[in-house]
Amino acid sequence: xxxxxxxxxxxxxxxxxxxxxxxxxxxxxxxxxxxxxxxxxxxxxxxxxxxxxxxxxxxxxxxxxxxxxxxxxxxxxxxxxxxxxxxxxxxxxxxxxxxxxxxxxxxxxxxxxxxxxxxxxxxxxxxxxxxxxxxxxxxxxxxxxxxxxxxxxxxxxxxxxxxxxxxxxxxxxxxxxxxxxxxxxxxxxxxxxxxxxxxxxxxxxxxxxxxxxxxxxxxxxxxxxxxxxxxxxxxxxxxxxxxxxxxxxxxxxxxxxxxxxxxxxxxxxxxxxxxxxxxxxxxxxxxxxxxxxxxxxxxxxxxxxxxxxxxxxxxxxxxxxxxxxxxxxxxxxxxxxxxxxxxxxxxxxxxxxxxxxxxxxxxx
Amino acid sequence: xxxxxxxxxxxxxxxxxxxxxxxxxxxxxxxxxxxxxxxxxxxxxxxxxxxxxxxxxxxxxxxxxxxxxxxxxxxxxxxxxxxxxxxxxxxxxxxxxxxxxxxxxxxxxxxxxxxxxxxxxxxxxxxxxxxxxxxxxxxxxxxxxxxxxxxxxxxxxxxxxxxxxxxxxxxxxxxxxxxxxxxxxxxxxxxxxxxxxxxxxxxxxxxxxxxxxxxxxxxxxxxxxxxxxxxxxxxxxxxxxxxxxxxxxxxxxxxxxxxxxxxxxxxxxxxxxxxxxxxxxxxxxxxxxxxxxxxxxxxxxxxxxxxxxxxxxxxxxxxxxxxxxxxxxxxxxxxxxxxxxxxxxxxxxxxxxxxxxxxx
Numbered sequence: 001x002x003x004x005x006x007x008x009x010x011x012x013x014x015x016x017x018x019x020x021x022x023x024x025x026x027x028x029x030x031x032x033x034x035x036x037x038x039x040x041x042x043x044x045x046x047x048x049x050x051x052x053x054x055x056x057x058x059x060x061x062x063x064x065x066x067x068x069x070x071x072x073x074x075x076x077x078x079x080x081x082x083x084x085x086x087x088x089x090x091x092x093x094x095x096x097x098x099x100x101x102x103x104x105x106x107x108x109x110x111x112x113x114x115x116x117x118x119x120x121x122x123x124x125x126x127x128x129x130x131x132x133x134x135x136x137x138x139x140x141x142x143x144x145x146x147x148x149x150x151x152x153x154x155x156x157x158x159x160x161x162x163x164x165x166x167x168x169x170x171x172x173x174x175x176x177x178x179x180x181x182x183x184x185x186x187x188x189x190x191x192x193x194x195x196x197x198x199x200x201x202x203x204x205x206x207x208x209x210x211x212x213x214x215x216x217x218x219x220x221x222x223x224x225x226x227x228x229x230x231x232x233x234x235x236x237x238x239x240x241x242x243x244x245x246x247x248x249x250x251x252x253x254x255x256x257x258x259x260x261x262x263x264x265x266x267x268x269x270x271x272x273x274x275x276x277x278x279x280x281x282x283x284x285x286x287x288x289x290x291x292x293x294x295x296x297x298x299x300x301x302x303x304x305x306x307x308x309x310x311x312x313x314x315x316x317x318x319x320x321x322x323x324x325x326x327x328x329x330x331x332x333x334x335x336x337x338x339x340x341x342x343x344x345x346x347x348x349x350x351x352x353x354x355x356x357x358x359x360x361x362x363x364x
Numbered sequence: 365x366x367x368x369x370x371x372x373x374x375x376x377x378x379x380x381x382x383x384x385x386x387x388x389x390x391x392x393x394x395x396x397x398x399x400x401x402x403x404x405x406x407x408x409x410x411x412x413x414x415x416x417x418x419x420x421x422x423x424x425x426x427x428x429x430x431x432x433x434x435x436x437x438x439x440x441x442x443x444x445x446x447x448x449x450x451x452x453x454x455x456x457x458x459x460x461x462x463x464x465x466x467x468x469x470x471x472x473x474x475x476x477x478x479x480x481x482x483x484x485x486x487x488x489x490x491x492x493x494x495x496x497x498x499x500x501x502x503x504x505x506x507x508x509x510x511x512x513x514x515x516x517x518x519x520x521x522x523x524x525x526x527x528x529x530x531x532x533x534x535x536x537x538x539x540x541x542x543x544x545x546x547x548x549x550x551x552x553x554x555x556x557x558x559x560x561x562x563x564x565x566x567x568x569x570x571x572x573x574x575x576x577x578x579x580x581x582x583x584x585x586x587x588x589x590x591x592x593x594x595x596x597x598x599x600x601x602x603x604x605x606x607x608x609x610x611x612x613x614x615x616x617x618x619x620x621x622x623x624x625x626x627x628x629x630x631x632x633x634x635x636x637x638x639x640x641x642x643x644x645x646x647x648x649x650x651x652x653x654x655x656x657x658x659x660x661x662x663x664x665x666x667x668x669x670x671x672x673x674x675x676x677x678x679x680x681x682x683x684x685x686x687x688x689x690x691x692x693x694x695x696x697x698x699x700x701x702x703x704x705x706x707x708x709x710x711x712x713x714x715x716x717x718x719x720x721x722x723x724x
Binding site for chain 2: 067277308
């Protein structure tokens with residue numbers, strides 16, 4: 001196993017060579033050396049221990065792009081991660097070697113209006129793990145700002161730490177849509193994002209959650225994670241009006257908030273038509289560019305459409321939810337792989353397959 | 365010859381403009397309901413024509429509302445109180461009032477939470493099957509009649525209704541002293557949105573339209589910049605650039621007062637990340653728009669349906685002079701069969717006709 005990353009190349013007096021999974025071309029990931037930048041005063045060096053694969057990672061892998069992000073040169077993949085601090089910069093006070101931390105991937109500029117107004121997720125200078133041209137974190141080690149590394153509570157594992165990233169999408173969506181103890185929630189799509197949105201909605205106190213999907217097995221998982229009612233739907237637009245009636249009947253009361261975790265014309269049409277007047281539709285799934293949807297009748301009922309881009313200020317809350325047990329993400333981790341060439345290839349293939357693979361996790 | 369109503373047996377016969385068929389309005393008797401304890405009887409003095417009134421005239425429907433039997437048209441109105449119900453304390457005969465058209469149920473959860481504009485039992489002037497107010501007199505709940513200050517005319521009172529749409533949109537979109545506003549469309553609604561945005565403190569307002577005359581009216585009413593645009597969807601990208609240049613800084617909020625694919629596409633693309641697009645104009649049911657890229661920049665889309673709790677603010681804006689609606693009233697007609705027909709024809713024409721007003 002000459003190319004196994006488990007065998008570190010000993011160089012320069014015992015320093016391990018840092019290895020990472022590089023995206024070199026379509027469907028081509030190779031474990032190769034990854035030279036780390038020097039440790040700045042506010043940085044930490046983290047030994048990555050757990051890393052999950054995201055749909056966007058798979059998309060980059062298969063097409064060398066994702067929306068407007070284009071992979072123009074080899075890039076380290078991966079961004080959903082947690083690890084153990086190995087070294088801290090001179091100004092770092094709140095972390096020490098040995099600390100287990102979850103990493104928030106994106107480094108924003110802190111100088112623009114959006115950053116200064118707290119909406120740093122929209123920063124135009126954002127450098128985000130695994131979004132070209134910024135290298136990701138499927139590596140033995142990374143260097144990262146200490147302020148974006150959050151110490152894990154004792155009872156929260158490194159894998160759960162890595163799950164904070166996808167969970168953050170659901171948490172941010174629940175905040176933007178103002179989910180609370182009085183909001184009935186409809187979630188379209190029971191994939192990884194739909195499922196963490198379910199967990200987040202429950203944690204925010206949503207009294208009733210109805211979920212839809214085309215796949216029965218994913219609906220079964222949703223049921224086991226606490227969804228109140230499940231509705232199997234089709235991909236046919238002609239079924240939309242019947243399905244609207246079904247979800248409204250399943251909810252019983254008006255639907256206050258709908259999360260479209262798929263992002264197709266059909267799901268947005270269902271969302272806009274099923275949500276009660278004055279309610280909100282939150283578009284999380286980013287599938288199409290242009291959509292054809294009944295926007296006007298929805299707007300004329302003051303059904304607002306809320307957009308989601310990643311998250312902001314979510315790690316502390318995610319960790320608290322995990323610590324108290326308000327959220328249990330462990331059932332979402334369905335497949336585990338080691339950080340070897342074979343492991344990387346198999347992991348991405350599994351994640352791309354979908355189906356019974358929800359979260360595929362690397363253990364490093 | 366004004367239709368003041370024939371005097372029979374000493375009682376005036378109340379006349380109204382009835383929509384009896386497509387393109388057919390007839391002035392006919394309109395029997396008023398009896399005056400309830402919380403009602404007032406108002407002599408109508410000023411009634412404006414709305415695009416929805418024209419739509420009903422031409423098609424006997426508007427969205428999912430269908431005119432199935434003859435209905436009195438009109439809803440933008442103001443008049444003089446003549447009689448009050450036994451429980452009415454805040455109005456007296458002679459008071460000049462502006463009328464808020466819609467009577468909600470006050471029992472449902474929407475009403476109780478203050479979103480009465482969304483009440484499923486709403487009874488709204490000239491939304492079938494409820495009769496409108498282009499009549500000599502109407503009976504209406506007193507709490508929906510708002511007293512006009514001395515120096516505000518009855519015509520300005522009638523303008524509170526369309527102005528309320530602009531005010532409600534500015535509230536929903538959070539227009540304020542730090543929000544640069546883009547307005548798509550300089551028709552009657554775009555123009556009241558402009559006036560409202562200024563009154564809410566928007567530092568810069570850029571307005572676009574295909575019609576140069578309407579843009580010049582907008583400039584006179586205080587638009588910072590105007591941009592002439594086309595109806596050609598291919599030109600969106602170029603127009604977004606022109607708009608951004610005209611604004612100078614980022615577009616924080618866009619009010620789409622036209623409601624077409626092209627205007628919404630422009631709105632979604634021109635608005636800054638984290639900004640808001642308010643869809644006011646109701647063009648097509650289904651729209652084809654770049655919703656996802658906008659959502660991925662957290663550009664939210666908020667809708668508006670009529671208004672709620674806007675009359676006091678509108679009246680205050682008029683009283684203080686923060687808003688002057690008088691330039692929007694471009695054509696005036698009396699209340700006779702011929703004039704009713706001419707007025708609607710003028711309003712339907714659009715162009716240089718912005719607000720057509722009846723004086724009764």
